[in-house]
Amino acid sequence: MSDETQRPHAPAVETRALWKTFGQGETAVHAVHDVSLTIGQGEFVALCGPSGSGKTTLVNLIGGLTDPTRGEVRVDGRDVGAMSEPERAQLRLERIGFVFQAYNLLPVLTAMENAEFPLMLRGVPKDERRKAVSALFREIGLEGLEDRRPGALSGGQQQRVAVARAVLGAPALVLADEPTANLDTQASDALLGIMELLNQERRVTFIFCTHDPRVMRRARRIIRLVDGHVERDAEKESGSLPDWVLEPVGAG
Amino acid sequence: MMERWLLIGRIALRNLRRQLRRSLLTASAMVLGVGLLMFVRALEGGAHLMYVDTATRMGTGHVSMEHxxxxxxxxxxxxxxxxxxxxxxxxxxxxxxxxxxxxxxxxxxxxxxxxxxxxxxxxxxxxxxxxxxxxxxxxxxxxxxxxxxxxxxxxxxxxxxxxxxxxxxxxxxxxxxxxxxxxxxxxxxxxxxxxxxxxxxxxxxxxxxxxxxxxxxxxxxxxxxxxxxxxxxxxxxxxxxxxxxxxxxxxxxxxxxxxLAVRPWWEAMPDLYAGLRADAVQTYIMLLVLLAIVALAVVNSILMAVLNRTREFGVLRALGLNRRAVGAMVLVEGVFLTLASGLVGMLLGLALSMGVFGDGVDISFIFGGELAFAGSVMEPVIQPAVLAGDVVAILTIVIAIGILATLYPAWHATRIEPAEAMKTDE
Incomplete structure (x- = not known):
C-alpha cells in the first residue's frame, strides 16, 4: 500500500468517505463505496479494476459530472459537492480537462477549434489561443491538420486533439477514461508519450481509468478498485507493472 | 463573453448544415405551411377588398355621412x-x-x-x-x-x-x-x-x-x-x-x-364588417391548426436532433458549458431553422400571390357565378392582395412557432447530465 504522507505535492484531488449509490432499497447498487483518496498535483495515476468496479463513476464524481450520494470530493482544495451547477461548470472549464474513450470531439468544429474550445469559452483572445494550440499541435504531431474536421482524422489523431483540448487551459487535473481503448499499439504509445511529457513538463495531474497494461506500466501510482472500493493503492516506478494488477479479483 | 455566444451560434448553425437532410425536410414543412398561410390570406384579403369595393360602390362609400x-x-x-x-x-x-x-x-x-x-x-x-x-x-x-x-x-x-x-x-x-x-x-x-x-x-x-x-x-x-x-x-x-x-x-x-354623423364603411355596414372579420378569424384558426401540425413536426425534428446528440451535449457540459448555454444552442438552432424557412415560406407566399397568381385566381369552377356575402358581392376571379397587417401577423406567428417549438427540446438539452459524455456505445 502507498504511504500518502510521503507525497510531496499539495493534493489535486481529495475524496473523503465517498459513496455513489444507484437505485434504492434492495435494488441499490453501490458503484462507489467509501472511497477516501488523496492525489497530489503532478501525479500520473492509473485507476484499474474489472468492468463494473466503479472506475468511471469515481472519475465522474471527481470531475463533478455527477453528485455523490455521500462523502466529499475536493478538487484543487474546493468542495465540488457544495458547488452550484454553474460553479461546477466553471470549475470544469478552468481546472479540469477530460479525455474520453470515444474521443468525443465536436464533429462540426475543426481540429483547431476543438482544441481551443475551452479557451474560447474562457474568453482567451484569438491570437493567444491560436498560438498556444499551434505550439502544442507541433509538439504532439498534429501540425498541418488544424483545419480538418474530426471525420477526416484517424483515431490516434482525434485522441491527440482531445488531449490537446484537455490540457490547453493549463488545468490542475486531467481525467482520462480509457483513452487508449480504441487505439492501436503505435497510436497508444504515441499518445501516452505525449501525456507523460505534458505531465512532466507542465506538471499536469493525470488520472486514467484503464484496463490497458501499457497505461498501467507508465503510471507511477496504481489504484485498483473492486466492487466500488479501493482494494490496492500503490506507487511504483514508471515502466514496471506489479503482479497484483493483473491478478484475478480477490487474489490480492 | 460575446465570443462565447458567437461560438454557440456557430456550432448551432453548423449542426443544421451537418444534418442537412433533416434540416431541409423540417424547413420544407415550414416553407409550405407559411407559404400556404400567406397565399390563402392574400386570396382572402383580395376577396375581402373586392367585397368592400363593391359594397362601397353600391352607395355607402368608404365614408358615409347621414343624419x-x-x-x-x-x-x-x-x-x-x-x-x-x-x-x-x-x-x-x-x-x-x-x-x-x-x-x-x-x-x-x-x-x-x-x-x-x-x-x-x-x-x-x-x-x-x-x-x-x-x-x-x-x-x-x-x-x-x-x-x-x-x-x-x-x-x-x-x-x-x-x-x-x-x-x-x-x-x-x-x-x-x-x-x-x-x-x-x-x-x-x-x-x-x-x-x-x-x-x-x-x-x-x-x-x-x-x-x-x-x-x-x-x-x-x-x-x-x-x-x-x-x-x-x-x-x-x-x-x-x-x-x-x-x-x-x-x-x-x-x-x-x-x-351629421360621419361613419367609415365598417360602421355604416356593421354586418359586412363582422362577416369579413369572422371570415378572417376562421381562416386564421384553420391555418393555425395547420401550422400547429407543422410546429409539432419542428418539435419532433429538433427533439430527435437533441436525443441523437445526447453524448455531444454531455461533452459540452463536461467541457464547462453550463445548462443555459446548452439550451441557448438548441434554441438558436431551432429558431434559426424556423425563422429562415418561415421567411422563405413568406417569400413563396408573396411569389404565389403577386407572381404566379398575380393576374387573379378564377374560383368560378367551385362556386359558379358571383358570390354574395353579407350584402355585397364578389367577382369569381380573385386578385390576391398581400396586406401589411397579414405580413406582420404571419411574421409574428413564425417567430412564435420558432420559439415555442424549440423550447421543449432546448429544455430537454439542459437536463442532459455531463456524465453522458463518459458513456460509450459498448
Whole structure:
C-alpha cells in the first residue's frame, strides 16, 4: 500500500468517505463505496479494476459530472459537492480537462477549434489561443491538420486533439477514461508519450481509468478498485507493472 | 463573453448544415405551411377588398355621412339639410388628401312601393346623380338590359332584375313609385324602365330601384336636401383617417353629432364588417391548426436532433458549458431553422400571390357565378392582395412557432447530465 504522507505535492484531488449509490432499497447498487483518496498535483495515476468496479463513476464524481450520494470530493482544495451547477461548470472549464474513450470531439468544429474550445469559452483572445494550440499541435504531431474536421482524422489523431483540448487551459487535473481503448499499439504509445511529457513538463495531474497494461506500466501510482472500493493503492516506478494488477479479483 | 455566444451560434448553425437532410425536410414543412398561410390570406384579403369595393360602390362609400338617426329610422325626417350639405361638401374637399378622392355623391334613399299594372313590391328607392356616380357606380356595371341612368334623364328608372320579373316589367314599361314625402304625405311618381341590372345579391336584385336625384328630390319635396353623402376613396387604407378628418372639420363647424354623423364603411355596414372579420378569424384558426401540425413536426425534428446528440451535449457540459448555454444552442438552432424557412415560406407566399397568381385566381369552377356575402358581392376571379397587417401577423406567428417549438427540446438539452459524455456505445 502507498504511504500518502510521503507525497510531496499539495493534493489535486481529495475524496473523503465517498459513496455513489444507484437505485434504492434492495435494488441499490453501490458503484462507489467509501472511497477516501488523496492525489497530489503532478501525479500520473492509473485507476484499474474489472468492468463494473466503479472506475468511471469515481472519475465522474471527481470531475463533478455527477453528485455523490455521500462523502466529499475536493478538487484543487474546493468542495465540488457544495458547488452550484454553474460553479461546477466553471470549475470544469478552468481546472479540469477530460479525455474520453470515444474521443468525443465536436464533429462540426475543426481540429483547431476543438482544441481551443475551452479557451474560447474562457474568453482567451484569438491570437493567444491560436498560438498556444499551434505550439502544442507541433509538439504532439498534429501540425498541418488544424483545419480538418474530426471525420477526416484517424483515431490516434482525434485522441491527440482531445488531449490537446484537455490540457490547453493549463488545468490542475486531467481525467482520462480509457483513452487508449480504441487505439492501436503505435497510436497508444504515441499518445501516452505525449501525456507523460505534458505531465512532466507542465506538471499536469493525470488520472486514467484503464484496463490497458501499457497505461498501467507508465503510471507511477496504481489504484485498483473492486466492487466500488479501493482494494490496492500503490506507487511504483514508471515502466514496471506489479503482479497484483493483473491478478484475478480477490487474489490480492 | 460575446465570443462565447458567437461560438454557440456557430456550432448551432453548423449542426443544421451537418444534418442537412433533416434540416431541409423540417424547413420544407415550414416553407409550405407559411407559404400556404400567406397565399390563402392574400386570396382572402383580395376577396375581402373586392367585397368592400363593391359594397362601397353600391352607395355607402368608404365614408358615409347621414343624419345621426337616419341609419336606424330610415325616415326622411332624419335627413341632411341643404345648408349642412354645403358645409359637408366643403369639409370633405378640405379633408381628403389630393388624389385620394374618387367620387363624392349625395343620394336620396327611401323605402317605398313599386307598382306596375300587374303587381306591387316593396323596394328601396335611390335618387342618384349619374353625372357624379358615373364610372364608380357598381350598378352601372351590372346593367344586363337597356342602360343605366345618364345625365339629363328625368323620368327614367333602373330596376333590379327581381323587381322586373315580379312586376313583369320590360324596357319602356311604366312603373309607379310610392313613398312618404318630406311632409309625411304619401307621394307617387311615374317612371319608365330604361335599364335592368343584375348584381347577384338576391335582396338587391329583388328590391332596388334607381331614379335621377333631381326627380327624387322634386317628387319627395326635399328641395336641396338629401339623405346621405358618400365618399369613394382611391384606397380603403385612408378610410379611417379621412372619416376622422371630416368628423373633426364638421365638429369645428358645429354640425357633427346632432345634425351629421360621419361613419367609415365598417360602421355604416356593421354586418359586412363582422362577416369579413369572422371570415378572417376562421381562416386564421384553420391555418393555425395547420401550422400547429407543422410546429409539432419542428418539435419532433429538433427533439430527435437533441436525443441523437445526447453524448455531444454531455461533452459540452463536461467541457464547462453550463445548462443555459446548452439550451441557448438548441434554441438558436431551432429558431434559426424556423425563422429562415418561415421567411422563405413568406417569400413563396408573396411569389404565389403577386407572381404566379398575380393576374387573379378564377374560383368560378367551385362556386359558379358571383358570390354574395353579407350584402355585397364578389367577382369569381380573385386578385390576391398581400396586406401589411397579414405580413406582420404571419411574421409574428413564425417567430412564435420558432420559439415555442424549440423550447421543449432546448429544455430537454439542459437536463442532459455531463456524465453522458463518459458513456460509450459498448
Amino acid at each position: 345621426p338617426d337616419y341609419m336606424g329610422s330610415q325616415d326622411l325626417a332624419d335627413r341632411i339639410a341643404a345648408r349642412d350639405l354645403a358645409l359637408l361638401l366643403e369639409a370633405v374637399a378640405t379633408s381628403v388628401p389630393p388624389g385620394e378622392l374618387v367620387a363624392l355623391f349625395p343620394q336620396v334613399n327611401v323605402g317605398g312601393l313599386a307598382q306596375s299594372a300587374t303587381s306591387s313590391v316593396p323596394v328601396r328607392i335611390s335618387g342618384v346623380d349619374p353625372a357624379l356616380e358615373s364610372g364608380v357606380s357598381f350598378f352601372a356595371q351590372q346593367v344586363v338590359e337597356g342602360r343605366y341612368l345618364e345625365p339629363g334623364d328625368r323620368l327614367e328608372a333602373v330596376v333590379g332584375i327581381g323587381v322586373a320579373e315580379r312586376l313583369r316589367l320590360e324596357l319602356g314599361s311604366r312603373l309607379v313609385l310610392m313613398a312618404a314625402g318630406a311632409q309625411g304625405d304619401l307621394e307617387s311618381q311615374l317612371v319608365l324602365v330604361t335599364g335592368i341590372f343584375r348584381t347577384g345579391i338576391p335582396e338587391v336584385d329583388r328590391g332596388v330601384v334607381h331614379l335621377p336625384l333631381p326627380t327624387a328630390r322634386e317628387w319627395l319635396e326635399l328641395g336641396g336636401d338629401v339623405t346621405s353623402v358618400s365618399v369613394i376613396l382611391a384606397s380603403d387604407q385612408r378610410t379611417g383617417s379621412v372619416a376622422e378628418a371630416v368628423r373633426g372639420r364638421l365638429t369645428e363647424e358645429g354640425v357633427a353629432g346632432d345634425r
